[in-house]
Amino acid sequence: MPLDLTASSADITRYICDIPSVSDDETRLADEIFAAVSALAHLTVTRSGDTIVARTQLARAQRVAIAGHIDTVPINANLPTRDIVENGEDVIWGRGTVDMKAGLAVQLKLAAELTEPSVDITWLWYDHEEVEATKNGLGRLQREAPEMLEADFAILGEPTAGEVEGGCNGTMRAIVRTAGTRAHAGRAWMGENAIHAAWPILERLARYEPRTIAVEGLEYREGLNAVRISGGIAGNVIPDACEVEVNFRFAPERSLDEAIAHVREVFDGFDIEVTDGASAARPGLDAPLAREFLAAVGAQAKPKYGWTDVARFSEMGVPAVNYGPGDALLAHHDEERVPVAQIERVERGLRAWLSAA
Amino acid sequence: MPLDLTASSADITRYICDIPSVSDDETRLADEIFAAVSALAHLTVTRSGDTIVARTQLARAQRVAIAGHIDTVPINANLPTRDIVENGEDVIWGRGTVDMKAGLAVQLKLAAELTEPSVDITWLWYDHEEVEATKNGLGRLQREAPEMLEADFAILGEPTAGEVEGGCNGTMRAIVRTAGTRAHAGRAWMGENAIHAAWPILERLARYEPRTIAVEGLEYREGLNAVRISGGIAGNVIPDACEVEVNFRFAPERSLDEAIAHVREVFDGFDIEVTDGASAARPGLDAPLAREFLAAVGAQAKPKYGWTDVARFSEMGVPAVNYGPGDALLAHHDEERVPVAQIERVERGLRAWLSAA
Secondary structure (H helix, E strand, O other): OOOOOOOOHHHHHHHHHOOOOEOOOOHHHHHHHHHHHHOOOOOEEEEEOOEEEEEOOOOOOOEEEEEEEOOEOOOOOOOOOEEEEEOOEEEEEOOOHHHHHHHHHHHHHHHHHOOOOOOEEEEEEEOOOOOOHHHOHHHHHHHHOHHHHOOOEEEEOOOOOOOEEEOEOEEEEEEEEEEOEOEEHHHHHHOEOOOHHHHHHHHHHHHOOOOEEEEOOEEEEOEEEEEEEEEOOOOOEEOOEEEEEEEEEEOOOOOHHHHHHHHHHHOOOOEEEEEEEEOOEOOOOOOHHHHHHHHHHOOOEEEOOOOOOHHHHHHOOOOEEEEOOOOHHHOOOOOOEEEHHHHHHHHHHHHHHHHOO | OOOOOOOOHHHHHHHHHOOOOEOOOOHHHHHHHHHHHHOOOOOEEEEEOOEEEEEOOOOOOOEEEEEEEOOEOOOOOOOOOEEEEEOOEEEEEOOOHHHHHHHHHHHHHHHHHOOOOOOEEEEEEEOOOOOOHHHOHHHHHHHHOHHHHOOOEEEEOOOOOOOEEEOEOEEEEEEEEEEOEOEEHHHHHHOEOOOHHHHHHHHHHHHOOOOEEEEOOEEEEOEEEEEEEEEEOOOOEEOOEEEEEEEEEEOOOOOHHHHHHHHHHHOOOOEEEEEEEEOOEOOOOOOHHHHHHHHHHOOOEEEOOOOOOHHHHHHOOOOEEEEOOOOHHHOOOOOOEEEHHHHHHHHHHHHHHHHOO
16 A cells, blocks of 8 residues: 555554665655655655655745655664553654654645645655765755755754754764873883873863853753763773764854864864864744744744754755654654654644645 | 704794794694604603693702793784894894794703703793783693692793893773763753763873882882773763773782772772782792892893783792893884894803703
8 A cells, every 4th residue: 555645644654654764775765755746736746866855836925845854763673653552642652753754744744735835835855864964865955956945934844742943053073182102001101191191181071061042032052072982902001092072062153163163172282173063053933934833833932952954954044943743852762652642733733834824 | 844942042933933823823833842842851741732841850959940932912914034133133033033932942942952950840831821811821721730830930931131020010900980871962961971970080090100119129110001991872972881991000019909909099989890900929039049040140130010920920939030032122013023142142041050050
């Protein structure tokens, strides 16, 4: 039985969760989505790899981009989905339910249903969100066909438990290094221990006081953390190198360059290599479409802490928010699960706004 | 051509170095040694695995154990041996020349030559010295047939550049741990970073002032060092565990238990697991045979910093020293090499003492 977009959003959630689509293995699900939306006369559909774009061409005054990734993190004995009851609520349990196939199901259903939306819509369903940024399908589209992302407002279906989360913190990684001189541990005085030399790096991290910064009325909490430390050659050798990998999550007030400069300042005197970075996104909630959207879905605005693809839209000057069913704390969790009522609430919220006169 | 024990000690060195015998691969060399010494009527030869014991049974008043390991660390494009000239001296270059086949060659030559030594001799040639202590052939013999190690004095052929090095530092390893709480790095305040918590461990190591302790007139330098540090789960996770492996090299003044207590005191307040330990050995240079030996070979007594198998004899109450050709700083070095004159000096020293009336 192929994907049926007239089914309920809960049934579509079950159906697309039960098609495993761990990153690098999205083709089967992409094929089903492509077949289903290609059959819809009101959408112009294009596909690049496992990324599918479906656009209305109604010459509306405004265009909204609505996006969701189709991949998941690896399965850990949590598929097929199960229907469970938790605190009296119907819940769908299984890999991908939260991150983010319930949100994807709502988008697919409304893409089929809303033949005459009040704004033009660009639906974007993309691959490789859960792995390194270079593989990200939305990023690839942004490089190869940036016009596909152009819009007056964008909504990512990442889990927000039906609230609206604006913007996101940026993230950067760096390796802070110490060097020493190798020697046999029996003659330690002939060497210089690089692990010992790393103590001020860890002390600065331990004493670091992260800021909480208000941006457009939302409070973003920053964090600077060691995520890995390594050093040592053998049990009888004084090590000549030690590395501390640090991750800085920074509020939208800072640019990526400012964030890098801050980290360099914190570790002043040490050798630092910046390995990875992604800008933060401002909440974008002061845009008129964003204000209308918040009012229509009746949701509260909150800050998003994790980095999400809203930053890609933000980079292009498109205000963007996260809005989807599911508790973000359960994303990637082995007990990933989403209440059916939350899926339906997001479905109603999106439909109401996209259908408003 | 089989191993010829009437050849010069330099030629025997070349011959046995050119039979690779990296730990776990000693059988071919053990076979050659066993065949050569089994042919000698004045020796009673036994073999257990790749450990060979050859004893004179002359009912002398005193017995001396003379031991050497037959394995080497891995080859790194440094075999076959080469004859080179350095500062006008003939030098044999290649893996094993220093640690310790030149010493082994001297022992093999004298085992064959000295049919009527002035003391009874137990020659011990053993496997697996360069790997974990549990595999050590001399240790295995000590457990299975401790009477084979009984003697009034023992000489290990480890490289001492022809000097006599007495005793050895002890060594122990421990893992010092911190714990925390895992969390997504985007929500760091929900976790507790175990790597950050390790800073006082590294600070204490950096500020530690190792002692130099005189024992029987020889000065032993201690050292306390991190030899490994590890922690971290993924680039976006606050780590809940960090481990620092420390190695304490301690003077013969301390017992192993005292050394462990000292390390526990240094890292007071942290979780510590002792993973490995070997007692130090007192120099043993006040024993009458040791004094005679020093006088006969005309060498200076020095402390040995690295742990060697002399500690096994020391544990059994047998005074033991290291005496062999080769610079210990070149042991395990890719440019391992030994001057021929040093091999011959050790040969003369040992012969003189073992032949003395």
